[in-house]
Amino acid sequence: MGRKDSYNTSRSATSATRMQEGLGNASKQKFYHEEQGPETAILVGLITPQQNERKTKEYLDELEFLATTAGAVTVKRFTQRMSGPSSVTYLGIGKLKEMREYIQAEEDAEREVAMVIFDDELSAKQLRNIEVELKVKILDRTSLILDIFAMRAQTANAKTQVELAQYRYMLPRLQRLWTHLERQGGGSGGGGGKGSVGLRGPGETQLEMDRRIILNRMSLLKQRLAEIDRQKTTQRGNRGRMIRVALVGYTNVGKSTLLNLLAKSEVFAENKLFATLDTTVRKVIIDNLPFLLSDTVGFIRKLPTDLVESFKSTLDEVREADLLVHVVDISHPDFEDQIKVVDKTLADLGCAEKPQMIIFNKVDAYTWVEKDEDDLTEMTKENIPLPDLMHTWMARLKGDCIFISARERTNIDELRTLLYNKVRELHVQKYPYNDFLFTHYDEEEQQPE
Numbered sequence: 001m002g003r004k005d006s007y008n009t010s011r012s013a014t015s016a017t018r019m020q021e022g023l024g025n026a027s028k029q030k031f032y033h034e035e036q037g038p039e040t041a042i043l044v045g046l047i048t049p050q051q052n053e054r055k056t057k058e059y060l061d062e063l064e065f066l067a068t069t070a071g072a073v074t075v076k077r078f079t080q081r082m083s084g085p086s087s088v089t090y091l092g093i094g095k096l097k098e099m100r101e102y103i104q105a106e107e108d109a110e111r112e113v114a115m116v117i118f119d120d121e122l123s124a125k126q127l128r129n130i131e132v133e134l135k136v137k138i139l140d141r142t143s144l145i146l147d148i149f150a151m152r153a154q155t156a157n158a159k160t161q162v163e164l165a166q167y168r169y170m171l172p173r174l175q176r177l178w179t180h181l182e183r184q185g186g187g188s189g190g191g192g193g194k195g196s197v198g199l200r201g202p203g204e205t206q207l208e209m210d211r212r213i214i215l216n217r218m219s220l221l222k223q224r225l226a227e228i229d230r231q232k233t234t235q236r237g238n239r240g241r242m243i244r245v246a247l248v249g250y251t252n253v254g255k256s257t258l259l260n261l262l263a264k265s266e267v268f269a270e271n272k273l274f275a276t277l278d279t280t281v282r283k284v285i286i287d288n289l290p291f292l293l294s295d296t297v298g299f300i301r302k303l304p305t306d307l308v309e310s311f312k313s314t315l316d317e318v319r320e321a322d323l324l325v326h327v328v329d330i331s332h333p334d335f336e337d338q339i340k341v342v343d344k345t346l347a348d349l350g351c352a353e354k355p356q357m358i359i360f361n362k363v364d365a366y367t368w369v370e371k372d373e374d375d376l377t378e379m380t381k382e383n384i385p386l387p388d389l390m391h392t393w394m395a396r397l398k399g400d401c402i403f404i405s406a407r408e409r410t411n412i413d414e415l416r417t418l419l420y421n422k423v424r425e426l427h428v429q430k431y432p433y434n435d436f437l438f439t440h441y442d443e444e445e446q447q448p449e
């Protein structure tokens with residue numbers, strides 16, 4: 001019990017102030033430390049009637065990518081077949097015990113497991129029970145994404161949005177930090193370790209104080225965001241009579257790379273999730289037609305609505321766009337699912353009806369497994385050659401799509417033509433008397449010829 005007590009006590013001593021210190025901590029990688037190296041993580045997912053083994057593997061691959069982005073290394077995965085998550089412990093109790101044994105064995109071999117990351121958002125109750133059982137740091141997909149957002153946030157706007165989202169996540173889960181404290185009866189129960197329980201008075205009072213501090217902070221952040229929103233609306237109003245095009249899509253599909261290519265700019269792009277948090281808007285001119293192109297935060301599976309809501313001002317760019325350009329990474333084995341997630345998120349934002357086109361990017365990285373002619377097993381999506389896939393999508397989207405490689409610069413002229421036609425059509429509808437259209441603009445000098 002000794003170990004458990006000291007663990008619980010140090011956890012319980014966490015106050016809102018201490019948690020605040022952890023927020024907005026924009027170290028480059030939260031789970032990577034200069035001296036000790038990366039923290040180690042175990043990943044956990046469920047296989048359910050709605051989520052088969054293959055899907056769970058894909059989700060866990062993505063979760064691992066998220067963990068890597070945050071600086072952690074994954075050392076082990078646990079999955080369990082269940083009809084659905086348990087409301088009390090998420091996993092079955094037997095599986096939790098098996099995990100505890102694994103963690104213990106690792107610790108005995110002096111390989112510490114720093115955290116366990118669950119692929120779904122955990123309730124306060126699940127978190128509390130799992131923590132008691134596993135005795136290590138517990139994260140879920142949402143809190144991991146929030147950590148990455150906090151690492152990435154650069155501008156005041158992004159930082160404020162992330163901090164608000166972190167509090168939104170934290171508030172209903174505050175109680176778990178105090179439960180053990182109450183059980184220990186105000187300090188009589190052996191409370192060793194740092195931050196002795198007896199000094200703090202009844203846990204309930206502290207909990208109330210923390211709640212109040214957080215609620216105050218949240219209302220301050222909301223006020224700040226409202227102010228930023230007002231400024232942004234004014235800025236957007238000053239942009240003149242140009243069609244606004246927003247690049248949207250799943251994270252890591254190449255939106256920023258594409259913006260750089262089309263606008264000749266240098267927006268940060270890298271092979272990590274959520275490289276972009278802030279919206280960048282650039283003026284692009286194709287032939288005689290100038291328009292505004294914006295790059296925004298990428299979407300991801302299981303992104304909580306709350307989080308989407310926190311990014312309201314970033315996503316206003318999407319809401320107010322005249323044309324949505326949905327960028328898809330066709331080389332990703334799960335790109336069809338990613339399209340669905342993006343469509344669903346756009347619908348949640350009330351943008352489902354906006355004019356749209358799809359750019360299938362990364363054709364250079366597309367691979368397929370060729371089937372022998374005498375192989376009669378059913379064709380799966382891994383067996384579809386690129387030209388067939390292109391035909392299917394062209395037919396399905398009635399030509400409102402294009403296949404490119406932003407990296408290899410494949411089909412970029414065709415993309416410009418397609419964009420030109422789309423934007424021109426919208427421009428003529430929206431600004432029938434705008435003379436921009438009738439002057440030829442030289443892209444380099446921006447001087448009418």
Ligand SMILES: Nc1nc2c(ncn2[C@@H]2O[C@H](COP(=O)(O)OP(=O)(O)OP(=O)(O)O)[C@@H](O)[C@H]2O)c(=O)[nH]1
Nearest residue numbers: 252253254255256257269270274275276298406407
């Ligand atoms: N193979 C290949 N890789 C590409 C292509 N376009 C972009 N990438 C790579 O994909 C990774 C992600 O690119 P980004 O432009 O940062 O993607 P993003 O959609 O802006 O990502 P987030 O901002 O994280 O949502 C980078 O490593 C790019 O170099 C392409 O056409 N082919």
Ligand SMILES: [Mg+2]
Nearest residue numbers: 255256275276
């Ligand atoms: Mg980006």
